[in-house]
Amino acid sequence: MEYILRLIGYIIIIFFNGLMYFFLHSHFYFTVLCLLVLAPFCSVALNFWLRKNIEIDILAASAGDDYVRTGQEAYFYIEVMNNTFAPSLDAKIRLKISNDFIERETEETIAVPVRIRGVYRVELPLRAELPGIITVSALSVRIKDLVGFVPLTKKLDSKASVTILPQDGFRLNYDRNVIESGMLESEESTKRGNDFSDVQEIREYIPGDKLMSIHWKLSAKRDILMVKDRVSMSDRQLVLMLELIKDPIRLDGILTAAYTAVKTLCEEHTTVRLFYWSMGRYDYEDVRIDYIEELKNAFAKMYYEKLYLNPEEGASHMREVHPEIKSYMHITSDGSDAVITLRDNG
Amino acid sequence: MARKKEKEPELILCEGIRLSDSFFEQKEKRILTLILKGFIVYLITMGGIGFYLSALDIKYNALLCHFVIFVMAIVCAMLYYSLTVENLGYAIVFILFAGLVYMFRDYINSGFYAIVNITIKASSEYLGTDVQRLYNEKITDRYVTVTFVSLFIGIVMDILFNVNISRRMKYVDTFLTVMFFNVIPLYIIMEPKLIYTLMLLIGMGMALVLKSGRHYNPLMQTKKKDTLYEIKRKKSVKRRELSYVYDVKTLAGAAGVAAVFVFIVVVAVSVFKPVETFNVGYEENQYKELTMAGVSLFMTDGFDGFYRGRGRDGGLKSGKLGDVSQITPDHQTDIIMQFTPYEPTGLYLKGFTGRKYLPYQNEWLGGADVRYDSSTPTEVKTPEADALERDFEAGKENTGKGVMRLKYIDNYTGTAYLPYYYTGTLEKSSGFYEISYFPRLSGNHTKVSVNDYPDGKPYTEEDLYVPEENIETIRSFISEAGLATATTPEVINGVMNYFQENIPYTVKPGRTPDNKDFVNYFLSENKKGYCAHFAASATLIFRYMGIPARYIEGYALSMEDVFNGELVEDKAYADYYEGYNAYGDTALVEVDVTDDDAHAWVEVFDSRYGWVVVDVTPSSGEVEEVDDFWSEFDKLTNGGNDEEGSDDGGTFGISDEAVKTVIYVLLGILLLIICGFFLSILVTKIMYRVKYLKAEPADRLVMYIAAKRRRFRGKDKSLKELINYRELITALAERAGVEADEGLIRLYERAGFSGTGISEAEFNEAVEGFEALLKAPVAKDEGEI
Known part of the structure; x- marks a missing residue:
């Protein structure tokens, strides 16, 4: 409608200038008439040129850390690059902003300028309130020409993501006895980690092996990296199982509790096996975590899982799939808060 | 309790993602x-x-x-x-x-x-x-x-x-x-x-x-x-x-x-x-040509040319006096005249003869001696012309006979303006009216007998009539001019001299006030004027002194006007003039008689020569009264009273028809602006109402609270500035001495900042909650807020 009204207004202006020219037969009004007639064509031609050459990229960066926590700002950048002499004062970029993990998304429009032979950068600071992966995708751009008659649209295919981890700025208040009752053997395992007698076999290094597993002496002798494949002396380990339920608020509580618990244990040099139920594979994901970095990676990987409604879904398969696990820490939600309980798998 | 400034909530994009304030x-x-x-x-x-x-x-x-x-x-x-x-x-x-x-x-x-x-x-x-x-x-x-x-x-x-x-x-x-x-x-x-x-x-x-x-x-x-x-x-x-x-x-x-x-x-x-x-070979389009006359008028007279109108004969309107504050000629040609110049004196074209003056109505009763628009050509003859013709035919000195050709342009009155002393039939030929005339040349002493006039009466009682209302003023004038005992020539010369020395000529004498007589006002109060003032007054003065006199309107041409004319080449001199010519054998000259030449003078009866022209209007030193902006501004602030000592109380400035028209137009414009203002408010309100009714509940709620916020007055005026919903609702709750309803705040924030919207029920709930806060009695500790 805006464009039609502008066009009608412009035609009226041309008409009145035409009348003035007819009446006065003035060279000036003839010039004005030429300008008014030519301007839209020139403007549209420039706009086609611009559409062909415009490039729009979405970039992402986090503030300081590799990952962004809930409550922090995730910085996205929209770069509008134009190598032509055709500018636009109004280019509307259609963006899709989503958190794929919790399945929330919105479409927003942002109007930006297109500079002549230059780059315009928009900083888009998004504050994540829930964990997951925030993705900003540029879907299309609608470029208004200089006199504003013919907007041209170009499809875009650029996106960037930032992983949002739960907050870790507080200490977990947990029942130490509950945790410790499930971690005795694991602790023993950790303490005996350097004992060579616990090594089941020595093999060649495979990418992904931990640095601490490398047998440095042997590697030096053979001139090739060798690793020690450890085996736990016990069948009781600290197993932590969390539920990936669909309610985003409750899920945030569960993830925050899980993250905080694992992080606390890592800081105390305790190995944790993190379990969660994968609806896609219909099996458990079992991630061994010794370090904070492994915890972050585990969460980042977990964000690609599909959520489910049942808050006991994960626990319900444990006895069948992992009967060897005697007990485990179960993290779910009671409707408002996250709850950590020791579950006997017997 | 001092109100704490809260941070405005960040824009919610979708659940879990906000746009940071940064x-x-x-x-x-x-x-x-x-x-x-x-x-x-x-x-x-x-x-x-x-x-x-x-x-x-x-x-x-x-x-x-x-x-x-x-x-x-x-x-x-x-x-x-x-x-x-x-x-x-x-x-x-x-x-x-x-x-x-x-x-x-x-x-x-x-x-x-x-x-x-x-x-x-x-x-x-x-x-x-x-x-x-x-x-x-x-x-x-x-x-x-x-x-x-x-x-x-x-x-x-x-x-x-x-x-x-x-x-x-x-x-x-x-x-x-x-x-x-x-x-x-x-x-x-x-x-x-x-x-x-x-x-x-x-x-x-x-x-x-x-x-x-x-x-x-x-x-x-x-x-x-x-x-x-x-x-x-x-x-x-x-x-x-x-x-x-x-x-x-x-x-x-x-x-x-x-x-x-x-x-x-x-x-x-x-x-x-x-x-x-660009314009080589281009001919103006017809529409532009149509505007050229108007533009010409504007260029010469400015806006005056439009609002004063045209064809007013320079302020002379067939005996109607005092209706205009100033002479505003349109400079357009009224008559095209062809004649042969014969001596270096001016030429008068007589049109209207005023016989009876109506005091306070400020009008001369009378009319045209000859009309050119009558259905049949009329033979016209005057005793003066007859006498001159006789002498001319007898071959006496200083006599002559001319033929004048006249084309009347835009003359809606039908009055034929003719030279002294015309005779014969006014006939039309090739677009011109032709008339013969016998001018009284300098040195001509042709006598006119009383018997030459019909019934032997060269004049009537009307030609000596002076209205009662004017007698006192005229008497005072005669006394002041020292003419009480003067002879006829002394009276005529005395009046002319008095006017020349004491009463200035001006084209802007001001309009005669409605309740005043034109002659009395001129002679006793205003004491300035143009030809009509002098001629009308002199006519009554002469009459009072026993000299038969008439008020005449027409055109007076100077020799400068004549010399500015153009020769008519295909006409023979002999066909248009015979007799004595001070210039010798000249030629037929075409002269444009314009509004600027309009004039009024007096005819008095001379027992020897009959009715003769007496022009009492003093010569004018006034070339063109065009004042600068500041003096015009000064006049405006003084009510248009441009002469010091004028005692009309600024009446002509305000009562002038043109000024009145301008004032009415300005008042009309003002009225239109006021009406337009209120109409625009009404339209805005209707549009707002329509938009409000058609809006979704969330939008409607935003509009509702914005409207409410605008209405805060008096002590609540500070609430206007609270754009943040939380601040506003909290302040209102504090004013009422109750706890702010967090649910209500969230409802407003959701309507205003999130894309999720609200339901109709929630809208009603939000409105009711807000209305309750507005209507709640003010708590005693309100001043602390």
């Missing part, structure tokens, strides 16, 4: 943008001024004008840095400007008149009209005065166009304003220099592009007034747009592209269609 903390570069806008204003202003001056080839100090207008444009643009700067800055600029204008008023005034005079001359040349009046330039150095007036107009335009351009890029309004006066040179086929066409059109092109882009205006009215980004809401809160306010580099780039485009097109047009040959 997005809105990015700043725009206002100064650079304002400079760009100032530059556009400079281009338009200087382009507009240069357009006019260069088209009419008026010399001035262009460099100084460019510099001052550029600096002023930038300064004015900078006033838009903030609302405070704008308000304060404009006040300072106006005071300084007014001071400078007052200081240099003579230069500005003279420069303005110089431009007007040059325009009038150029227009007259184009339209083929004579320059009838020029304004008096107090300072004659046009180079200086035109420079001054250009600076004055330039600064005014800078201020005006900054309002138009900086705020809203109103390029159409600006163009119309610039072209309002610049159409004048174009009308008379005078084109501006290329540089000024370029400046004006580049400025316009830039403004058009910026306006179309819609990203040029800072957020002056909002809290975050220097932010680079804003949220634009469209129709509903769900349809919003994150939008940049403006980017100076892009604005400059777009303006630059517009400038290059305009430059190329203008130069190309100038090359392929040069201005010098």
Whole structure:
């Protein structure tokens, strides 16, 4: 409608200038008439040129850390690059902003300028309130020409993501006895980690092996990296199982509790096996975590899982799939808060 | 309890993702943008001024004008840095400007008149009209005065166009304003220099592009007034747009592209269609020709020409007196006269004869002696003509016979204006009426016998009638003039001398007040006037003194008018004049008799020569009363009373028909503006109501609370400033002494900031909650809030 009204207004202006020219037969009004007639064509031609050459990229960066926590700002950048002499004062970029993990998304429009032979950068600071992966995708751009008659649209295919981890700025208040009752053997395992007698076999290094597993002496002798494949002396380990339920608020509580618990244990040099139920594979994901970095990676990987409604879904398969696990820490939600309980798998 | 400033909630994009406030903390570069806008204003202003001056080839100090207008444009643009700067800055600029204008008023005034005079001359040349009046330039150095007036107009335009351009890029309004006066040179086929066409059109092109882009205006009215980004809401809160306010580099780039485009097109047009040959072989279109008469009138008389109307015979309206405040001839030709000049005296064409004066009605009863519009040609004869004809036929000295040809133009009265002393039949031939006449040449002593008049009565009682109402005034006049015991020639000469010495001639005597008599007012109060005043008064004075007299209206031509005429080549002198001619055998001359020649005089009966012309109007030293702006302004403030000592209480200024008309028109316009204002409010309210009813619940709630917020008055006025819903609801709750309802706050925040919207039930709940807070009695500790 805006464009039609502008066009009608412009035609009226041309008409009145035409009348003035007819009446006065003035060279000036003839010039004005030429300008008014030519301007839209020139403007549209420039706009086609611009559409062909415009490039729009979405970039992402986090503030300081590799990952962004809930409550922090995730910085996205929209770069509008134009190598032509055709500018636009109004280019509307259609963006899709989503958190794929919790399945929330919105479409927003942002109007930006297109500079002549230059780059315009928009900083888009998004504050994540829930964990997951925030993705900003540029879907299309609608470029208004200089006199504003013919907007041209170009499809875009650029996106960037930032992983949002739960907050870790507080200490977990947990029942130490509950945790410790499930971690005795694991602790023993950790303490005996350097004992060579616990090594089941020595093999060649495979990418992904931990640095601490490398047998440095042997590697030096053979001139090739060798690793020690450890085996736990016990069948009781600290197993932590969390539920990936669909309610985003409750899920945030569960993830925050899980993250905080694992992080606390890592800081105390305790190995944790993190379990969660994968609806896609219909099996458990079992991630061994010794370090904070492994915890972050585990969460980042977990964000690609599909959520489910049942808050006991994960626990319900444990006895069948992992009967060897005697007990485990179960993290779910009671409707408002996250709850950590020791579950006997017997 | 002091109210704590809360942070406005961040914009919710979707669940779990908000747009951080830091997005809105990015700043725009206002100064650079304002400079760009100032530059556009400079281009338009200087382009507009240069357009006019260069088209009419008026010399001035262009460099100084460019510099001052550029600096002023930038300064004015900078006033838009903030609302405070704008308000304060404009006040300072106006005071300084007014001071400078007052200081240099003579230069500005003279420069303005110089431009007007040059325009009038150029227009007259184009339209083929004579320059009838020029304004008096107090300072004659046009180079200086035109420079001054250009600076004055330039600064005014800078201020005006900054309002138009900086705020809203109103390029159409600006163009119309610039072209309002610049159409004048174009009308008379005078084109501006290329540089000024370029400046004006580049400025316009830039403004058009910026306006179309819609990203040029800072957020002056909002809290975050220097932010680079804003949220634009469209129709509903769900349809919003994150939008940049403006980017100076892009604005400059777009303006630059517009400038290059305009430059190329203008130069190309100038090359392929040069201005010098543009109108070669072109004939004016008929519509323009239709306007030329009106424009001619405007050029000669200004607006007076329109509102005073035409064809008023220079203020003489067939015996009607005192109806106009000033003589306003239309300078148009009323009669085309062909005759042979015979001696260096003036020539009178008699039309209306006033016989009976009606006091207070200010009118002479009488009429035309001869009409040219009668169905059958009438034979006309006067005893004076008969006597002169007899002497001419007898071959006496100083006698002659002429034939005059007259073409009456736009003479709606049908009065035939004829020379002294006409005789025969008024016949039409080749578009002209022809009449024979026997002039009483200098040195002619042809006697007219009383018996030559019908019934032996050369005059009637009417020719000696003086109304009772005028007797006292006339008696006083005669006493003052010392004519009580004078003879007839002494009376006539005495009156003429008295008028010449004591009563000045003026074309602007002022209108005779409604309750006053024309002659009495002239002789005893106003004591100034034009020919009708002198002739009417003299007629009554002569009558009072026993001299038969008549009031006559017609045209009086000087020999200068005659010599300005053109020879009629295909006519023989002998066919149009016989007898004595002081110039020898001349030729038939065609003279345009215009409104300027309209005149009134007196005919008195002389026992020897019959009815003879007595012209009592004193010679006028008044060339053209065109005052400057300041004296006109002074007159305006004095109620139009332009003569010191005038005791009419400013009546003619206010009662003048034209002034009244202007006042009525102004009042009408004012009334229209007031009606338009209220109508616009009504329309806005209706539109708002329609929008409100059609809006979705979330939008409706936003509109509802915005409307409520606007209505806070008195003690609650501070609540108006609380844009944040939380702040507003909390403040109202505190005022009522209750706890703020968090649910209610969240409902409003959801409606206002999230895209999820609210239901109809929630809308009702939110409205009820808010209304309850508004209606709740004020708690006693309200003052602490």
